[in-house]
Amino acid sequence: xxxxxxxxxxxxxxxxxxxxxxxxxxxxxxxxxxxxxxxxxxxxxxxxxxxxxxxxxxxxxxxxxxxxxxxxxxxxxxxxxxxxxxxxxxxxxxxxxxxxxxxxxxxxxxxxxxxxxxxxxxxxxxxxxxxxxxxxxxxxxxxxxxxxxxxxxxxxxxxxxxxxxxxxxxxxxxxxxxxxxxxxxxxxxxxxxxxxxxxxxxxxxxxxxxxxxxxxxxxxxxxxx
Numbered sequence: 001x002x003x004x005x006x007x008x009x010x011x012x013x014x015x016x017x018x019x020x021x022x023x024x025x026x027x028x029x030x031x032x033x034x035x036x037x038x039x040x041x042x043x044x045x046x047x048x049x050x051x052x053x054x055x056x057x058x059x060x061x062x063x064x065x066x067x068x069x070x071x072x073x074x075x076x077x078x079x080x081x082x083x084x085x086x087x088x089x090x091x092x093x094x095x096x097x098x099x100x101x102x103x104x105x106x107x108x109x110x111x112x113x114x115x116x117x118x119x120x121x122x123x124x125x126x127x128x129x130x131x132x133x134x135x136x137x138x139x140x141x142x143x144x145x146x147x148x149x150x151x152x153x154x155x156x157x158x159x160x161x162x163x164x165x166x167x168x169x170x171x172x173x174x175x176x177x178x179x180x181x182x183x184x185x186x187x188x189x190x191x192x193x194x195x196x197x198x199x200x201x202x203x204x205x206x207x208x209x210x211x212x213x214x215x216x217x218x219x220x221x222x223x224x225x
Contacts, residue, residue, distance in 0.1 A: 002028050003076060009042060010086040011049070012093045020090065031073035035059070038072065039097070051097035058128040059097050060086040065128040066187040078187065088131035103140070104130050107147040110168050114161040115154050123150045129193055132185040141174045145197065148176050152196035155203070163207065170204045177201070 005027050012020035027041050039051040051057070057068045062079045065088060075083070085097070092099040107130065108123045126146035135142045151169045155162040169176045179197055183189040 001031050003031055003072070003081065004028050005038070005072075005076075006082045007038075007042070008084045009049070009096075010084075010090065010093075011096055012090075013048075013096070014094050020093070022084070029072055031071070031076065033072050035061070035066075035068040035070055035072070035075065039068070050095045056124050056127055058088055058131075060088060060131075061187070064185060064187045065132040067128060070187075088128065089136075099131075101127070104144070104146065107144045108150075110143060110147065111151060111154065111165055114158065114164050114168075119150075119154065119157075122153060123147075126150055126193070128186055129182060129190060132182050133180070134185070135178050135180060139174065139178065142178060143169060143171065143174050143176070145179055145182060145193065148179060148197045148200055149193045152200045155200070162203075166200070166204050166207055169200065176204065 005025075007025040007027065008022040009025060010020060011017075011023050023046070025042055025045060027038065027045075029038055029041060036053075036057070039049075043049045043051070051059075052068070058065060059068060060066075061075065062084050064079075087093050087097045087099050089099050092101070092103070094100050104127060108120060123146065126149050129149060130136075130144040130146035133142065133145050136144070148169055151165050155165050158165075176197065179201075181194060183191070183194070
């Protein structure tokens with residue numbers, strides 16, 4: 001069954017544009033299609049439009065980060081028919097919905113020595129949680145919620161390396177104690193990721209109780225948000 005959507009689509013080409021802008025589209029699409037299919041229709045109207053096409057392609061829709069394989073029917077049920085489509089990080093745009101994700105993989109590099117190369121794909125599956133966090137706005141060096149969820153997985157997969165992994169994410173200046181809950185920033189809510197992060201915090205506190213009052217204060221404050 002078809003429906004009509006009103007779209008405001010973020011546009012910016014880092015090679016040619018000075019400022020980003022939003023372009024309006026009014027498109028009909030079958031509710032059984034996905035956001036990926038919607039992007040194909042947008043590109044059909046404007047061949048210069050570009051978007052991520054890999055397995056874990058993600059954007060922000062009406063302010064929430066989500067993967068683009070979500071069904072249009074689900075989008076309408078949760079966001080309505082008037083949609084604002086933006087890249088995961090407008091500050092890092094290369095072309096329209098495509099971003100430079102070097103900062104995301106810089107977080108992976110922090111524990112690269114304790115995991116295997118094939119684990120990089122698991123890390124990529126958490127990309128939307130990295131860019132959903134508002135902490136990045138004022139702390140660009142924040143390790144990121146993707147790393148914390150990934151670290152939880154890797155600590156289980158490589159128990160002999162758990163201590164080293166925990167020490168990395170326990171960094172008192174850029175680490176896990178600056179995490180704030182993401183339920184209102186991602187779709188779906190991401191409860192499983194939150195559970196992993198809370199569990200990781202508990203493991204860290206059990207391993208090395210902090211004398212640093214700031215970290216203790218942050219751990220209590222972020223859990224109350």
